[in-house]
Amino acid sequence: MAYATAIESLADPTRRRIFERLRLGPAPVGVIARGLPVSRPAVSQHLKVLREAGLVVDQARGTRRVYSIDPAGLAELRAWLDQFWTEALTSFKAEVESAPRGPRRKA
């Protein structure tokens, strides 16, 4: 059920930017915030959400707190998506091939 919090976390544009920043490598809060148009506390709050979703991990380094991507949440999300994958492909193909009648949209 943890895929839910993961996907909900990544729905926010700012959190996606944070997450994508971490894809380049681990970084402390201040550095992450410097590259974004929001305040440092906002970034802290976002990182908390991402951490609780299992998408990032943090590590104390003196007074800094270095964040990096946690594959755990990513794996959950991927697993959930894959549930749809084969199923969607087969049923989609069947639909398209069998029922070509009726307008698809008004105009």
Place this chain on the structure above:
Amino acid sequence: MAYATAIESLADPTRRRIFERLRLGPAPVGVIARGLPVSRPAVSQHLKVLREAGLVVDQARGTRRVYSIDPAGLAELRAWLDQFWTEALTSFKAEVESAPRGPRRKA
């Protein structure tokens, strides 16, 4: 850039339930709504969002409108996630192995 609308669409619990219902096979709006605790118009609105995100397609069948999963949006989402996959695994492994100092959380 379409992965953004896809992930934002699936962030909503009700839309996820709709999407998961469609995993079982195509269904008209009324049938989908009957299995959910929200009104039919709400389902219509959700389906519109999912359609614009490329996650579902609809097909007119007389007065019904049958919805089914569209693999397109799913593919975009998967591709975006995969960008993190290898990168995250390697950098995560490197982090864990190299820096075992400092408490990870306060208590």
Place this chain on the structure above:
DNA sequence: GCTTACGGTAAGCAATAACTTACCTTCTGT
């Protein structure tokens, strides 16, 4: 030991969005 830097938390505000009811259009069957 004191100052400074870094970052998490609290409180408050404003914008978004998920729902509702009401309405209108369109297709079907008699």
Place this chain on the structure above:
DNA sequence: ACAGAAGGTAAGTTATTGCTTACCGTAAGC
């Protein structure tokens, strides 16, 4: 042709949430 069913759209309400500023704890360096 008309009655009814199915569903998309409009307008309005309410809850959520992402942001801000202010504050506090803690580790590092002189």
